[in-house]
Amino acid sequence: MENGTCTLDSQKLRRIREQQKLTQLFLATSVEVTTETISRWENKKYPTIKRENAEKLAEVLNVSLTDLLKTPSPAPPLPENEPSSLPSTIPWGKVARWSKHPPLVALILGLGTLLFFVLARMWLQSVPTSPLVASRYIPSCVLPGQIFPVLVRIESGSTLHPLMLREQLPDHSELIASLPACMNAGHSTHQLKWMLTNQSTGTRSITYLVQPALHDMGHSLEITGNLVTGPRGSKETEVQGMEETKIAPYHWADENQDHRIDDYEMLSVYDLFPNGEQLGIDLAEIKAIWAGEGYQWDPQQKRILILPHRGNMRHSDNRH
Amino acid sequence: MNRARSKLHTMFLLCTITVILLLIDGLACFSHAKDQQEIAGRYTVHGTRILHKITLPQQRPSAVIVVQYLPPQTKILQTTPHFSSYDETTGIVKWLLSEAESGRLNISITLEKPVDRHRIRAEVLFKDQTGISNAFTIAPSPLKRKMLEGC
Known part of the structure; x- marks a missing residue:
């Protein structure tokens, strides 16, 4: 009994009413409730009703209030292997009530699972899962003495530490330009360094232009590098991808080495080096080769000759 | 009758939550796909x-x-x-x-x-x-x- 309510024993109520040969209508009229209410009190096992109504019921039935109330049942015996502290905290009545509605429980569990997956999916989409990866692009061939671009793409998840990219140029070569600026540009060193500030996610690109001093066909130029991160530079990751380019009579943008720059090679230049103009790549020359018939390497004059179109071609430096 | 109505309300509420969750999921997919419009x-x-x-x-x-x-x-x-x-x-x-x-x-x-x-x-x-x-x-x-x- 608490807060002006009390719990009836429905079986006792029905038994006493029937013993006294009273109808539900009589009882309902006497207590001033409806017959549906009396029926509910008698059919529900332990209905909770207002204390005022319970007292009226007891008075009408001429019994004491305690005769109508639920007698407290002894706690169910514990299994011997159960820990003794648990049973006192488990709401047995609630467990019993939930177990009566298996579809509802299943639905709630299903919804919980769905919510979990939706939130997990949203979290996975927002948090980068890829590890720190750096890959390098170098053209497979370059003309003797021709300035060529190098691209290093760094794909990283969230990192707590700053990153440093170190690239080692071959001896017979020179750094011409870089984006972002190289830390030790202008120094007579072949180890280039870039410090990258913390960035929560995404791909970072470092592009630079190299000019080889070698003019002998067939010579190879090798570039290696690594990415340093972690507390006090404790973690080194090797830059993957291409490491070598060869001195050959082909323009660096001529990927298939057919002395032409086709449409897709032209698009590759922009795709790989969208900031090419800012970096200093000679885009006008590449466009002229693409718009024309092709090019040839003149070993005597050490320069390329752009072959004009055979048709009635008019080329313009098209800027939209 | 009240009991049945209460159950119905609960079911309706749960169904509404399900629909809202599915809509959130759908919107997340849509915003992801929006970036991939074609030429x-x-x-x-x-x-x-x-x-x-x-x-x-x-x-x-x-x-x-x-x-x-x-x-x-x-x-x-x-x-x-x-x-x-x-x-x-x-x-x-x-x-x-x-x-x-x-x-x-x-x-x-x-x-x-x-x-x-x-x-x-x-x-x-x-x-x-x-x-x-x-x-x-x-x-x-x-x-x-x-x-x-x-x-």
Whole structure:
């Protein structure tokens, strides 16, 4: 009994009413409730009703209030292997009530699972899962003495530490330009360094232009590098991808080495080096080769000759 | 009756929550897919004038090449913007558009003589975000983008 309510024993109520040969209508009229209410009190096992109504019921039935109330049942015996502290905290009545509605429980569990997956999916989409990866692009061939671009793409998840990219140029070569600026540009060193500030996610690109001093066909130029991160530079990751380019009579943008720059090679230049103009790549020359018939390497004059179109071609430096 | 009504309310509430969760999930997918709009385009021919209307996605490629195939020996009076190359013997006109902004891109071509709309075609070449080469055929009615093999 608490807060002006009390719990009836429905079986006792029905038994006493029937013993006294009273109808539900009589009882309902006497207590001033409806017959549906009396029926509910008698059919529900332990209905909770207002204390005022319970007292009226007891008075009408001429019994004491305690005769109508639920007698407290002894706690169910514990299994011997159960820990003794648990049973006192488990709401047995609630467990019993939930177990009566298996579809509802299943639905709630299903919804919980769905919510979990939706939130997990949203979290996975927002948090980068890829590890720190750096890959390098170098053209497979370059003309003797021709300035060529190098691209290093760094794909990283969230990192707590700053990153440093170190690239080692071959001896017979020179750094011409870089984006972002190289830390030790202008120094007579072949180890280039870039410090990258913390960035929560995404791909970072470092592009630079190299000019080889070698003019002998067939010579190879090798570039290696690594990415340093972690507390006090404790973690080194090797830059993957291409490491070598060869001195050959082909323009660096001529990927298939057919002395032409086709449409897709032209698009590759922009795709790989969208900031090419800012970096200093000679885009006008590449466009002229693409718009024309092709090019040839003149070993005597050490320069390329752009072959004009055979048709009635008019080329313009098209800027939209 | 009240008990049944209460159950019905609970079920209704749970169903509403389910629908809301599915909507949230759907919206997340939609916002992810929104970034991957494709290039689209069509052209119209009015006498000696050909007009291309090309739609570029929000995350546009670094550059696109528009290729117009005209009948050989066709004389061009004017194009806007100016073409990058034109081979009159083959009738192939090209535009390299590297600074095109997202949205609509219009190209107009004025020819010396009217051209049969069934004797011309055009396409947009570009590299998508993954670096794969693509070609979109521009036609009087838009066609789907096709993937080029071996590019």
